[in-house]
Amino acid sequence: MKALVSVKRVVDYNVRIQVKSDGSGVVTDGVKHSMNPFDEIAMEEAVRLKEKGKITEIIAVTIGGAKGEETLRTALAFGADRAIHIKDDGEIQPLTAAKALAAAMKKEDAKVLLCGKQAIDDDANQTAQMVASLLDIAQATFASKVEIDGDKATVVREVDAGLETLEVDLPAVISADLRLNEPRYLKLPDIMKAKKKPIETVSLGDLGVTLAAGLKTTKTAPPPSRSKGVMVKTVDELVDALKAKGLL
Amino acid sequence: MSKILIIAEHAEGKLNAGVSKTVAAAKGIGGDIHIAVLAADPAGVAAEAAKLDGVAKVITVANPANANPVAAVLAPQIVELAKDGYSHVLFPGGTFGKDLAPRVAAKLDVHQVSDIMAVHSATSFDRPTYAGNAITTVEAPAGIIVATVRLASFTAVGAGNSAAVEAATVSATLPSHTRYVKLEAQKSERPDLQSAARVVSGGRALGSSENFKVVYDFADKIGAGVGASRAAVDSGYVPNDMQVGQTGKIIAPELYFAVGISGAIQHLAGIKDARTIVAINKDPEAPIFEVADFGLVGDLFQVLPEMTSKL
Ligand SMILES: Cc1cc2nc3c(=O)[nH]c(=O)nc-3n(C[C@H](O)[C@H](O)[C@H](O)COP(=O)(O)OP(=O)(O)OC[C@H]3O[C@@H](n4cnc5c(N)ncnc54)[C@H](O)[C@@H]3O)c2cc1C
Ligand SMILES: Nc1ncnc2c1ncn2[C@@H]1O[C@H](COP(=O)(O)O)[C@@H](O)[C@H]1O
Numbered sequence: 386m387k388a389l390v391s392v393k394r395v396v397d398y399n400v401r402i403q404v405k406s407d408g409s410g411v412v413t414d415g416v417k418h419s420m421n422p423f424d425e426i427a428m429e430e431a432v433r434l435k436e437k438g439k440i441t442e443i444i445a446v447t448i449g450g451a452k453g454e455e456t457l458r459t460a461l462a463f464g465a466d467r468a469i470h471i472k473d474d475g476e477i478q479p480l481t482a483a484k485a486l487a488a489a490m491k492k493e494d495a496k497v498l499l500c501g502k503q504a505i506d507d508d509a510n511q512t513a514q515m516v517a518s519l520l521d522i523a524q525a526t527f528a529s530k531v532e533i534d535g536d537k538a539t540v541v542r543e544v545d546a547g548l549e550t551l552e553v554d555l556p557a558v559i560s561a562d563l564r565l566n567e568p569r570y571l572k573l574p575d576i577m578k579a580k581k582k583p584i585e586t587v588s589l590g591d592l593g594v595t596l597a598a599g600l601k602t603t604k605t606a607p608p609p610s611r612s613k614g615v616m617v618k619t620v621d622e623l624v625d626a627l628k629a630k631g632l633l
Numbered sequence: 634m635s636k637i638l639i640i641a642e643h644a645e646g647k648l649n650a651g652v653s654k655t656v657a658a659a660k661g662i663g664g665d666i667h668i669a670v671l672a673a674d675p676a677g678v679a680a681e682a683a684k685l686d687g688v689a690k691v692i693t694v695a696n697p698a699n700a701n702p703v704a705a706v707l708a709p710q711i712v713e714l715a716k717d718g719y720s721h722v723l724f725p726g727g728t729f730g731k732d733l734a735p736r737v738a739a740k741l742d743v744h745q746v747s748d749i750m751a752v753h754s755a756t757s758f759d760r761p762t763y764a765g766n767a768i769t770t771v772e773a774p775a776g777i778i779v780a781t782v783r784l785a786s787f788t789a790v791g792a793g794n795s796a797a798v799e800a801a802t803v804s805a806t807l808p809s810h811t812r813y814v815k816l817e818a819q820k821s822e823r824p825d826l827q828s829a830a831r832v833v834s835g836g837r838a839l840g841s842s843e844n845f846k847v848v849y850d851f852a853d854k855i856g857a858g859v860g861a862s863r864a865a866v867d868s869g870y871v872p873n874d875m876q877v878g879q880t881g882k883i884i885a886p887e888l889y890f891a892v893g894i895s896g897a898i899q900h901l902a903g904i905k906d907a908r909t910i911v912a913i914n915k916d917p918e919a920p921i922f923e924v925a926d927f928g929l930v931g932d933l934f935q936v937l938p939e940m941t942s943k944l
Contacts, residue, residue, distance in 0.1 A: 401766075404766075404767050411766075483739060505879070508748070508763070508879070509747045510735075511738070511745050517705070518737075522810060523808070523811045526704075544729070545874060546816060547819050547873075548873070549813075550816075551703070553811050554809075564873060598775075599744045600746060600774070603770045605769045606767070607768070613923075614924075616922070620943060621943070624940065633855060633888075
């Protein structure tokens with residue numbers, strides 16, 4: 386049983402984001418990029434499922450420009466068996482990514498797609514759900530526990546009210562939340578081995594995906610800044626200050 | 634003119650408070666505002682929805698399959714409803730809407746606008762990206778607009794209306810590939826994190842679930858809801874649904890206390906809309922002090938009990 390794992394290259398989560406002064410976007414040149422943290426979790430889960438014998442092959446997929454190869458190499462170091470680079474230099478919005486991933490799912494006849502629940506650049510939280518919708522298959526988003534048993538999966542989901550459990554038939558799309566697992570630390574021999582694993586390059590067109598008009602970003606601005614507050618020295622001072630503002 | 638369909642989130646026969654805020658966003662767009670209630674027995678929720686100011690009509694879809702909010706089951710029904718000339722389909726932006734909206738958008742072959750935080754026109758919206766560190770203004774292409782609403786950015790509308798309630802039948806084939814098993818909800822007597830006027834959150838510094846008692850005691854003294862940082866949740870001090878931040882709950886209380894929380898950008902993403910932020914941390918260099926309106930450097934295990942006793 387094959388599993389696909391989608392991995393996106395994003396600005397590293399530790400980077401302090403700078404918005405360009407002309408409002409045209411955020412500074413990404415010369416800034417550290419990494420695999421989307423939620424995709425690392427999805428990747429780790431796939432590897433654990435393979436170690437448990439639940440899946441037999443892991444295929445990492447990215448959609449984007451040439452540098453996406455770095456992210457695929459990271460996925461291969463985690464333990465993906467091979468990778469597909471859907472190469473495109475344009476801006477890939479979730480619906481486009483979803484169409485490409487849906488096509489890849491079909492082409493590979495994969496039984497499960499593991500995604501991150503959201504990419505930390507666009508914070509869209511859409512792609513997994515869209516893939517499931519396009520393929521008319523089950524989705525289990527925001528997963529904090531995944532068990533696969535034959536052609537079914539039982540998934541515990543982090544929802545606002547608590548923990549929800551769904552049982553889904555495979556094929557299905559599962560999106561990873563933070564507490565699904567803790568991704569392993571990559572070791573040098575695995576990184577070396579990953580260099581020899583195959584990456585297949587295809588275009589969106591090869592998969593029959595055409596770009597529809599997406600959302601147009603007309604402006605990017607920094608968030609309104611909060612004015613500098615005051616430091617108080619004692620609990621009494623704090624309580625008085627809050628009382629004075631009518632807050633307590 | 635816009636014709637807006639809002640999908641009602643509800644549980645145990647009660648309308649979720651986020652729906653009212655979604656109506657506020659819809660009023661910003663302007664036009665006819667309808668709310669759809671898909672439930673096993675929608676009457677009670679529909680009656681609540683009909684009270685929301687600005688709503689012209691409430692549409693109910695009764696089906697035993699709608700007893701629990703399973704996105705794959707709800708989406709095809711919403712797609713059918715949306716075909717009735719709607720220009721916008723809006724969802725409250727909690728986990729319910731985030732799970733469901735893209736499933737609807739993909740079926741309608743449109744890109745989705747996630748987390749609307751401000752409305753410029755019927756087609757132009759602000760939304761947060763990069764954990765709220767960049768606010769982008771997006772223009773949606775022609776066609777139906779599917780969007781989720783960032784609830785912390787809008788204020789609930791009044792509830793003095795009495796809109797008409799109409800039952801609808803939709804002919805959609807519902808899938809059987811997804812089965813709802815259960816929900817383990819944390820029952821709490823404390824105010825709900827997302828609507829509380831005051832929230833006290835504890836971080837990794839609390840050190841254990843037992844130690845969290847100082848946070849609960851203080852919160853109870855001031856009638857506050859209780860939240861936590863990811864570190865506190867991951868360490869098992871508190872349940873996951875208490876996480877505040879980029880990937881937890883986005884909240885906008887009047888008063889927020891960050892106690893023993895360093896102030897990572899992912900945490901700040903969840904509290905940017907708090908009116909007043911108070912930080913208590915023993916490290917004067919902690920980044921949380923950069924955003925705090927009031928900061929106190931000190932040991933939380935001394936400060937919190939002292940606050941509790943002095944109030
Ligand atoms: C993709 C992604 C998403 C994330 N999403 C979230 C999210 O939604 N929410 C979230 O919170 N985090 C999130 N994080 C994690 C975030 O980056 C931080 O790791 C986390 O917020 C740190 O939690 P903390 O402040 O409690 O712990 P720490 O950073 O360890 O800070 C503990 C603080 O307590 C102080 N302290 C220690 N002892 C005391 C004492 N006795 N009295 C007073 N102060 C004391 C210390 O000075 C320190 O500042 C996310 C991370 C990633 C990568
Ligand atoms: N361009 C892309 N390449 C690979 N995976 C992607 C891409 N865009 C989105 N994804 C996947 O979809 C998830 C959710 O992304 P988003 O809907 O953009 O928040 C990510 O965590 C990835 O797993």
